[in-house]
Amino acid sequence: xxxxxxxxxxxxxxxxxxxxxxxxxxxxxxxxxxxxxxxxxxxxxxxxxxxxxxxxxxxxxxxxxxxxxxxxxxxxxxxxxxxxxxxxxxxxxxxxxxxxxxxxxxxxxxxxxx
Amino acid sequence: xxxxxxxxxxxxxxxxxxxxxxxxxxxxxxxxxxxxxxxxxxxxxxxxxxxxxxxxxxxxxxxxxxxxxxxxxxxxxxxxxxxxxxxxxxxxxxxxxxxxxxxxxxxxx
Numbered sequence: 001x002x003x004x005x006x007x008x009x010x011x012x013x014x015x016x017x018x019x020x021x022x023x024x025x026x027x028x029x030x031x032x033x034x035x036x037x038x039x040x041x042x043x044x045x046x047x048x049x050x051x052x053x054x055x056x057x058x059x060x061x062x063x064x065x066x067x068x069x070x071x072x073x074x075x076x077x078x079x080x081x082x083x084x085x086x087x088x089x090x091x092x093x094x095x096x097x098x099x100x101x102x103x104x105x106x107x108x109x110x111x112x113x114x
Numbered sequence: 115x116x117x118x119x120x121x122x123x124x125x126x127x128x129x130x131x132x133x134x135x136x137x138x139x140x141x142x143x144x145x146x147x148x149x150x151x152x153x154x155x156x157x158x159x160x161x162x163x164x165x166x167x168x169x170x171x172x173x174x175x176x177x178x179x180x181x182x183x184x185x186x187x188x189x190x191x192x193x194x195x196x197x198x199x200x201x202x203x204x205x206x207x208x209x210x211x212x213x214x215x216x217x218x219x220x221x222x223x
Contacts (some may be wrong), residue, residue, distance in 0.1 A: 034210045035129075046210050093157065103210075105149075105159075
């Protein structure tokens with residue numbers, strides 16, 4: 001079945017630094033990928049839709065200059081959290097869909113900003 | 115946007131019991147998926163079921179799209195079934211998914 005690989009699975013960084021998270025579709029091409037964020041004991045909230053070869057679409061309230069998304073190929077999207085602060089600590093999950101099929105999710109990245 | 119409501123929010127069962135989880139949604143959908151999130155955060159695809167009924171082992175799901183709800187059945191529950199169950203819907207087959215708040219299931223030995 002379709003596999004979405006996300007890396008790293010866990011990262012701890014100091015306040016003010018930037019962190020890049022990679023999301024790859026391993027055995028299918030994905031023109032669109034989705035980035036979600038999940039705070040403890042809460043549901044998943046969509047942050048942005050990543051479109052191959054064009055700008056990402058951000059949900060209301062998500063700062064596009066803080067959460068930079070690049071979807072440079074049909075199998076790779078990256079999310080960069082710039083100038084991270086403790087309130088950015090969260091679980092970030094990417095997803096991608098095979099044409100006509102279900103959405104598949106990566107294993108997530110747990111970000112802790114100290 | 116579309117609203118997704120799941121019930122119950124919490125459910126505690128004894129091993130071997132059966133349960134039904136419900137997902138109501140506010141508008142027509144062309145995509146509905148059920149997930150199980152394990153304690154490590156992994157989202158496991160259970161069913162892709164915009165309509166109809168599917169079964170996979172002890173789990174089955176039914177979506178009645180015209181009445182805007184879906185049900186997830188767990189039979190003969192096991193402790194490994196514990197975790198959060200999410201229903202997520204999309205208005206078109208290629209669109210993003212909107213998640214419900216989840217059902218926290220605890221199965222005790």
